Amino acid sequence: MPSEFREKVKEKVSEIQQKVYIKDEVLEKIVALFLSLKEGTFPSKKPPRGILFYGPPGTGKTLLMKTLAEKLGLSEPIIIRGPEIISQYYGRSEQRLRQIFTLAKERAEEENLAIIFIDEIDSIALRRDLSRGELEPRLVGQLLSLMDGLEKGVSKGHVVVIGSTNRPEVLDPALRRPRRFGLEIEFNPPDVNERSEILKIILGNYAPGRYEGIDFDKIAELAVGFTGADLLQLVNEALLQAALEGRDKITHEDLMKARIRIKPSALREFNLEKPKDKSKELNKEILEKIGEIATNFSANPHFKPILLKPELWHYADKIASAIAYKVCEKRECPYIVARAGRFRSRWFGETEHLIRQFFEKVRRYQPCVVYIKGLDAILDLAEEHLRGAVVEITGYLDEFRDENVKVLLICSISSHYEEETSLIREYFEGLSINKPNFVAD
Numbered sequence: 004m005p006s007e008f009r010e011k012v013k014e015k016v017s018e019i020q021q022k023v024y025i026k027d028e029v030l031e032k033i034v035a036l037f038l039s040l041k042e043g044t045f046p047s048k049k050p051p052r053g054i055l056f057y058g059p060p061g062t063g064k065t066l067l068m069k070t071l072a073e074k075l076g077l078s079e080p081i082i083i084r085g086p087e088i089i090s091q092y093y094g095r096s097e098q099r100l101r102q103i104f105t106l107a108k109e110r111a112e113e114e115n116l117a118i119i120f121i122d123e124i125d126s127i128a129l130r131r132d133l134s135r136g137e138l139e140p141r142l143v144g145q146l147l148s149l150m151d152g153l154e155k156g157v158s159k160g161h162v163v164v165i166g167s168t169n170r171p172e173v174l175d176p177a178l179r180r181p182r183r184f185g186l187e188i189e190f191n192p193p194d195v196n197e198r199s200e201i202l203k204i205i206l207g208n209y210a211p212g213r214y215e216g217i218d219f220d221k222i223a224e225l226a227v228g229f230t231g232a233d234l235l236q237l238v239n240e241a242l243l244q245a246a247l248e249g250r251d252k253i254t255h256e257d258l259m260k261a262r263i264r265i266k267p268s269a270l271r272e273f274n275l276e277k278p279k280d281k282s283k284e285l286n287k288e289i290l291e292k293i294g295e296i297a298t299n300f301s302a303n304p305h306f307k308p309i310l311l312k313p314e315l316w317h318y319a320d321k322i323a324s325a326i327a328y329k330v331c332e333k334r335e336c337p338y339i340v341a342r343a344g345r346f347r348s349r350w351f352g353e354t355e356h357l358i359r360q361f362f363e364k365v366r367r368y369q370p371c372v373v374y375i376k377g378l379d380a381i382l383d384l385a386e387e388h389l390r391g392a393v394v395e396i397t398g399y400l401d402e403f404r405d406e407n408v409k410v411l412l413i414c415s416i417s418s419h420y421e422e423e424t425s426l427i428r429e430y431f432e433g434l435s436i437n438k439p440n441f442v443a444d
């Protein structure tokens with residue numbers, strides 16, 4: 004990139020980042036694409052026709068669309084919401100789509116670049132086997148043919164479509180082919196540093212001069228699982244409370260109090276359990292070990308893998324819950340429970356994908372206690388189709404250990420076979436104790 008162009012990209016990126024937090028490298032790519040298209044310097048004759056923003060609700064997809072529309076210097080942005088296109092009258096929806104694309108092509112001729120923003124694109128591009136009526140398949144067909152014909156009848160300039168969705172899996176797969184939505188950008192719930200940045204942006208934009216003495220890092224650390232939308236709600240709650248008490252500025256304490264009233268939406272995608280005190284049901288020896296593990300972790304969170312050996316299979320749920328309970332007594336910490344068998348899939352590559360998704364989320368919610376039940380359901384090297392899963396899991400265990408990810412990872416296995424594999428011995432410290440003396444509930 005010539006340095007002048009680089010400077011321009013950097014400038015735009017920081018302008019946009021004052022409104023919405025998106026990682027530098029992601030935003031730079033988008034901005035570079037659009038600026039070079041606008042200046043007619045894009046290096047290839049066939050730039051991407053579409054970009055897909057996908058990710059859970061409240062992670063800034065719509066906000067980024069609006070901010071791009073505002074900051075890219077387009078005369079009048081073309082923004083449509085998928086559900087608004089849908090009309091009951093036969094043929095009307097397709098007609099509206101065609102009109103929008105025609106308008107965009109005219110703009111592109113005049114200004115070199117036009118962007119069509121389609122928010123909630125899933126409502127008009129549903130996978131054909133999922134559609135209930137006859138309208139949806141017609142709309143997908145129309146959208147596909149309009150995207151394929153984007154260069155037709157345009158002597159100069161480019162049209163790019165940006166679509167956003169929180170359900171990428173329901174989109175018609177034909178839409179996600181390379182020349183259509185060739186570029187996909189995933190939006191994730193923010194990690195602790197990102198939460199701190201987003202909180203600063205939100206306060207700076209929506210409550211300038213109306214806050215004081217806020218320890219952003221502290222709030223971010225405690226707001227585990229909060230999305231950008233949750234942080235906005237947090238600020239609003241605090242503002243409202245301060246107003247009720249006749250104050251015009253919010254403080255650190257206001258945010259701390261508001262935090263307790265808000266349920267973090269990112270954690271809803273997990274099976275979160277409330278850990279229970281199971282101490283009455285476990286014997287003294289186990290309780291001592293549990294106490295030791297929990298005290299160490301809560302005093303100094305660090306990566307700690309623990310294996311509950313097969314002798315403990317019937318008590319594994321109780322032990323895991325008791326450890327999490329003890330940790331939560333000392334510090335706030337999500338308890339994430341997963342059944343390893345759920346990762347198994349008959350689709351090629353799907354098991355690995357599910358494992359990756361899971362561990363990436365876990366990484367984002369540290370410090371946390373994680374319990375994976377029946378790990379042997381996916382760790383069986385004898386099953387050829389599980390080899391990829393084993394590679395994936397051991398890869399994450401290595402990474403978590405090297406990066407010292409703050410996760411107390413408890414895994415249980417149901418049979419002896421796996422215990423003998425060097426795999427498990429290498430990664431886990433076994434927690435193997437005499438069977439507990441069962442005391443009735």
Ligand SMILES: Nc1ncnc2c1ncn2[C@@H]1O[C@H](COP(=O)(O)OP(=O)(O)OP(=O)(O)O)[C@@H](O)[C@H]1O
Pocket residue numbers: 022023024025058059060061062063064065066067168169190201204205230231232233235
């Ligand atoms: N990355 C972010 N940076 C700054 N603010 C954010 C961010 N993410 C969310 N917010 C705040 O949350 C609000 C809601 O986010 P937005 O509507 O963009 O979410 P979305 O990803 O489009 O969700 P949905 O999938 O439900 O449409 C924004 O208006 C903004 O105030």
Ligand SMILES: [Mg+2]
Pocket residue numbers: 064065066122123167
């Ligand atoms: Mg949205």
